[in-house]
Amino acid sequence: MDIKVRVWRQSDSNDRGRMVAYDVKDISPDASFLEMIDVLNEKLILDGDDPIAFDHDCREGICGACSMVINGVAHGPEKATTTCQLHMRHFSDGDVIDVEPWRAAAFPVIKDLVVDRTAFDKIIQAGGYISAPTGTAPDAHAAPVPKKDADAAFEAATCIGCGACVAACPNGSSMLFTAAKITHLGLVPQGQPERDSRVVDMLQAQDDAGFGGCTNMGECAEVCPKGIPLSLIGRLNSDYRKAIAKS
Numbered sequence: 001m002d003i004k005v006r007v008w009r010q011s012d013s014n015d016r017g018r019m020v021a022y023d024v025k026d027i028s029p030d031a032s033f034l035e036m037i038d039v040l041n042e043k044l045i046l047d048g049d050d051p052i053a054f055d056h057d058c059r060e061g062i063c064g065a066c067s068m069v070i071n072g073v074a075h076g077p078e079k080a081t082t083t084c085q086l087h088m089r090h091f092s093d094g095d096v097i098d099v100e101p102w103r104a105a106a107f108p109v110i111k112d113l114v115v116d117r118t119a120f121d122k123i124i125q126a127g128g129y130i131s132a133p134t135g136t137a138p139d140a141h142a143a144p145v146p147k148k149d150a151d152a153a154f155e156a157a158t159c160i161g162c163g164a165c166v167a168a169c170p171n172g173s174s175m176l177f178t179a180a181k182i183t184h185l186g187l188v189p190q191g192q193p194e195r196d197s198r199v200v201d202m203l204q205a206q207d208d209a210g211f212g213g214c215t216n217m218g219e220c221a222e223v224c225p226k227g228i229p230l231s232l233i234g235r236l237n238s239d240y241r242k243a244i245a246k247s
Contacts, residue, residue: 010112032088070097119210161177163177
């Protein structure tokens with residue numbers, strides 16, 4: 001199949017950037033979207049041009065590095081799918097595909113499709129941990145967890161921190177990410193000692209990083225490749241109110 005891709009090119013954070021069109025020919029429908037970009041980059045290198053910079057690592061939908069907005073949708077048109085798992089068979093021969101980086105004040109563009117997601121690290125550092133006493137590790141069954149709580153904690157823990165929720169949010173909010181990280185620790189016994197300080201500190205770090213406020217638009221949950229539910233934001237707000245009341 002032959003397609004045209006219009007890719008955001010930006011040499012660094014000070015460059016204004018622009019969309020540049022490229023023709024990509026003879027792409028297998030079974031190729032992944034990132035493999036298509038690889039083929040285009042090989043052509044650009046052979047032509048003496050600068051290849052398109054983009055993030056990738058596992059290419060198995062695990063790491064969350066493959067951050068691209070494709071035709072206006074974070075990670076592309078398929079639900080519950082990362083960019084690396086998106087295949088060209090979901091497009092048609094002759095299509096024009098727009099590819100852009102995450103767009104958010106807290107995610108400045110480094111180059112082309114690569115953005116700086118250090119802001120997520122700062123949120124985790126503010127409270128995404130549990131007490132870790134030294135000594136022998138307790139047996140796995142020493143602290144029983146109700147199955148309902150265990151399932152909910154696991155669902156929240158599947159968040160891979162890709163940032164699609166931020167890219168999709170009209171406000172550039174990271175509430176779905178923060179809610180997932182707070183919830184999965186707050187539902188297990190090991191996460192109780194820091195439960196109140198965790199939600200207060202992580203929300204403060206989120207605000208300090210420059211993320212926008214949440215107005216419950218729901219776009220974040222729609223594009224999340226792991227299906228993190230919007231209800232976790234409600235749980236976060238509840239925990240926050242309780243923590244503030246206690247303080």
